Amino acid sequence: MTVTPVLSAQSIRRAYPLAGRSVEAVRGLSLDVMAGEWVAVVGPSGCGKSTLLNLLGAIDRPTAGRIVIAGRDVSALGDAEATRFRLTGVGFVFQRFYLMPTLTAAENVELPMAEARMPRAARSARARELLAYVGLDGRAEHRPFQLSGGEQQRVAIARALANRPALLLADEPTGELDARTGAEMIALLDRLNHDGTTIVTVTHDEELAQAARRVVHMRDGVIVDDVVRRPLEATA
Amino acid sequence: MPPAPRPLLAGLLAGVLLLPTFRPASVSAQVSTPAAPRTIAIDERLAAAAGLAVGDTVRLAATAGSPGDLVRIAAITRRGADPSEVARNEFKVRLHLDHLQSLTGSGDRVGRFAVRSRGAPSGDAAAPDRVAAAINQSAFGFRAYPASAVAVETSSTFRVVNRFHRAIGVITIVASAIFLLCITLLKVDERRRDVGALRLIGCARATVLRAIVLEATLVALIGSILGAALGWAASAIVNWYYQGVYQTPLRFTLVTPGIVGFAVALSLVLGVVSGILAGRRLVRTAPLELVGR
Amino acid sequence: MIARLAIAALTRRRARTALTVAGVAVAAAMLLDMVMLGSGMRESFRGFIDQQGFQLRLTPRGTMPFDSEATVGGATALVATLRADPDIVRVGPVLGGKHFVAVDTGVVAGFLLGIDPAAQGDYRLEAGHDLAAADEIVVSTAWLAATGRALGDTVRVAGGYDPQLRRATGERTLRIVGQGRFQMLAASDRAAAVPLATAQAMGGADRADRVSVLLVETRGAADAEAVAARIEASEARLTALSTEAALKFVDERLGYFRQLAFILASVSLAVGFLLVTTLVTVSVNERIGEIAVMRAIGVARARIVSQIVLEGVALSLAGATLGLGLGLVTARWLNGILATFPGLPAAFDFFRFEPGAAFRALGLLVCCGIAAGVWPAWRAATLPIATTLREEAVA
Numbered sequence: 046m047t048v049t050p051v052l053s054a055q056s057i058r059r060a061y062p063l064a065g066r067s068v069e070a071v072r073g074l075s076l077d078v079m080a081g082e083w084v085a086v087v088g089p090s091g092c093g094k095s096t097l098l099n100l101l102g103a104i105d106r107p108t109a110g111r112i113v114i115a116g117r118d119v120s121a122l123g124d125a126e127a128t129r130f131r132l133t134g135v136g137f138v139f140q141r142f143y144l145m146p147t148l149t150a151a152e153n154v155e156l157p158m159a160e161a162r163m164p165r166a167a168r169s170a171r172a173r174e175l176l177a178y179v180g181l182d183g184r185a186e187h188r189p190f191q192l193s194g195g196e197q198q199r200v201a202i203a204r205a206l207a208n209r210p211a212l213l214l215a216d217e218p219t220g221e222l223d224a225r226t227g228a229e230m231i232a233l234l235d236r237l238n239h240d241g242t243t244i245v246t247v248t249h250d251e252e253l254a255q256a257a258r259r260v261v262h263m264r265d266g267v268i269v270d271d272v273v274r275r276p277l278e279a280t281a
Numbered sequence: 282m283p284p285a286p287r288p289l290l291a292g293l294l295a296g297v298l299l300l301p302t303f304r305p306a307s308v309s310a311q312v313s314t315p316a317a318p319r320t321i322a323i324d325e326r327l328a329a330a331a332g333l334a335v336g337d338t339v340r341l342a343a344t345a346g347s348p349g350d351l352v353r354i355a356a357i358t359r360r361g362a363d364p365s366e367v368a369r370n371e372f373k374v375r376l377h378l379d380h381l382q383s384l385t386g387s388g389d390r391v392g393r394f395a396v397r398s399r400g401a402p403s404g405d406a407a408a409p410d411r412v413a414a415a416i417n418q419s420a421f422g423f424r425a426y427p428a429s430a431v432a433v434e435t436s437s438t439f440r441v442v443n444r445f446h447r448a449i450g451v452i453t454i455v456a457s458a459i460f461l462l463c464i465t466l467l468k469v470d471e472r473r474r475d476v477g478a479l480r481l482i483g484c485a486r487a488t489v490l491r492a493i494v495l496e497a498t499l500v501a502l503i504g505s506i507l508g509a510a511l512g513w514a515a516s517a518i519v520n521w522y523y524q525g526v527y528q529t530p531l532r533f534t535l536v537t538p539g540i541v542g543f544a545v546a547l548s549l550v551l552g553v554v555s556g557i558l559a560g561r562r563l564v565r566t567a568p569l570e571l572v573g574r
Numbered sequence: 575m576i577a578r579l580a581i582a583a584l585t586r587r588r589a590r591t592a593l594t595v596a597g598v599a600v601a602a603a604m605l606l607d608m609v610m611l612g613s614g615m616r617e618s619f620r621g622f623i624d625q626q627g628f629q630l631r632l633t634p635r636g637t638m639p640f641d642s643e644a645t646v647g648g649a650t651a652l653v654a655t656l657r658a659d660p661d662i663v664r665v666g667p668v669l670g671g672k673h674f675v676a677v678d679t680g681v682v683a684g685f686l687l688g689i690d691p692a693a694q695g696d697y698r699l700e701a702g703h704d705l706a707a708a709d710e711i712v713v714s715t716a717w718l719a720a721t722g723r724a725l726g727d728t729v730r731v732a733g734g735y736d737p738q739l740r741r742a743t744g745e746r747t748l749r750i751v752g753q754g755r756f757q758m759l760a761a762s763d764r765a766a767a768v769p770l771a772t773a774q775a776m777g778g779a780d781r782a783d784r785v786s787v788l789l790v791e792t793r794g795a796a797d798a799e800a801v802a803a804r805i806e807a808s809e810a811r812l813t814a815l816s817t818e819a820a821l822k823f824v825d826e827r828l829g830y831f832r833q834l835a836f837i838l839a840s841v842s843l844a845v846g847f848l849l850v851t852t853l854v855t856v857s858v859n860e861r862i863g864e865i866a867v868m869r870a871i872g873v874a875r876a877r878i879v880s881q882i883v884l885e886g887v888a889l890s891l892a893g894a895t896l897g898l899g900l901g902l903v904t905a906r907w908l909n910g911i912l913a914t915f916p917g918l919p920a921a922f923d924f925f926r927f928e929p930g931a932a933f934r935a936l937g938l939l940v941c942c943g944i945a946a947g948v949w950p951a952w953r954a955a956t957l958p959i960a961t962t963l964r965e966e967a968v969a
Binding site: 437438441444445448449452453455456459460462463464466467470471523526562 | 587589590593594596597600601603604607829830838842845848849852853856859860904907908911912914915916
């Protein structure tokens, strides 16, 4: 049986101009991620992890190479299409949560659905459902400043899942959390992956990396090691 | 005799700097060679409009169609800086009194006499009033008005315009005050993180507040100096424009040291007050909140 | 959701939003006032002229109505000729002059109009009845107050005053039959109207069969300008002034106020624009991270732009709404000041609220608010997402 990867990055490069010359943060990297996988990208600071995640999430565009997600070449998308892809194709979780401070938890989750023109009643119901899933069913009407760091990150995950993306991308999701809350976050990601969500995380967190099914090591913009710690079941 | 009632339309338009004056005889510019023409003076606007120059001979008549007299232009006059002359479009022609009387058939009549009292030049301010009262007591058929009373009467229009300008000034000051408060608030708000960081590293509230107030004051000072320069330039443009439009040497706007002083002082007060208001709000906020934690 | 975010952005810092709205309101009020000033005088004057119902004013050649003491002779023949013109419906001859009434304390002087009661537009009767006989007089309220007389009284009125002999001339005994509001005169003016023949007779030989102005009503379909040109061509002694020409004359003389209005209105617009631009720019700078996140999670550029522009619109709309009320109040205040101009008709307004012009001006302010939001909005929508997020994280 041939399994089509959810994500396929082929020889991608990303160069930035710096002090009059070009510096490559990602240098000809290739990576395939299968549906249901949970990949943790690890490596020292400045090795290009976050740049890779931005490229995979169509936040940034590669200077060379090709990225296909759910059968769609995202490396060649124009701004409007890339925006649309970010809205429905991937879910992004940031290290610093980045919730809209003026909106409630439920409204934050509803925001991508509203942008995707989902009817008000449907998005409201899904927001409640997602908040319940991440364990925040009693906090829907709270604003970000009324929530703890862990709770804010849960809201951010619920927001990322709002439009049922094919892939969840998380940039240091435990980076701002204490050890206990970080462990809760890892458990939540594990549950998500177990329930079928494909996840790519970038992390320094050893525990998070240990929880992932596969760990990709990066150095100087390239993958130096790729270890499958828990293979997907045959059903995947 | 009581003053004549104000004519209908002129009364309405007195609101725009007009007061009834004698309407000059009409002029037809037909240059010819007279035997011994009387001389007249015309204003420069008429000279420009009719293409006349000193030495030209023209026919001057009191009414359209009447033969009139041939006269020689002996002088071209310029309008004085008299506000009551502004916006009057009529051309002015000056004639010798007896010439005008004969031309208009007025006989030995005059519209008014100007009288100079003995006391006035020596600084006796009450002299004109005394003379006017004496004339009114003794003379038949005259009503004497001291120059100050005439000035009050003729300047009433300008007093109203002045009050109007002051009212506009009040509105402008309110708008500027709000604008300045708003800008200071925004500028101070922009510094939330810096202020938070300063407080976190141990700077006292008073020190931070002083720094904010000083900054607001400097902004107000520089702004008001620039504003004064801008006002001076705007005033020059306004004067240049209206002096051209109305062909008068009258200065329409004046930027006096008093006005500049008032504007700078007002800006400084507003700058300090808005700096204090905005700064107090900021230094009372928890430093961690200011840095966004 | 976009509206919700825009409102949230504005209410996040209430003090500054309130100040900006207040600033825009003052600017809007000033703008409205200046628009009212710009058109008010003209429209007010047009109102006066239209109220009279005459399209043309015929005056001695080269003069404006009542701007001098000039008169035209042969009035009876002139009126007859004009009335024979098929394009002319009505002719109202008017002779303006002075009159004097002896009272206990001296002499009251006033303005006297000789009119044809069947064709006049100079006063509106407020009490009593109109002139029906040669010995009747209609007077203003100020006249009654100054002379201490009342409707129904009989009064000796002189058409002139000989200063040498200190004696009245052209005296008549007249009955006060009406009290009128003389529309082109100030409320404080002592004005009176008598039949034209009476006024001519009171003026002596100098005024016999003479008029100061002839008011002419043209037939509906006739072109007033063409009739004016025809009259001027056939009657060299007359200047025919149409309503439009009179308005043009007023425009010329009131140019100062219109220009002042234009300058201040432009400044008001600029102030409103600057205020909104400043607030929206600062507000966007503060939320640059949030905007980058919104872009990162898939919110379209157009949405970001519309949210930020919406903020500008909300600020300008709130300011314009407040400014409308404030403008009407300040206009009353300013009108009160200008109403004290000497000799101004009581009903003359410098500031006149014309809904069309007012809403166009406020609409322009709102458009400025939209324009003010466009640049910061576009800047926010086009910022590089990844770089902005990294910078925000560092900050």
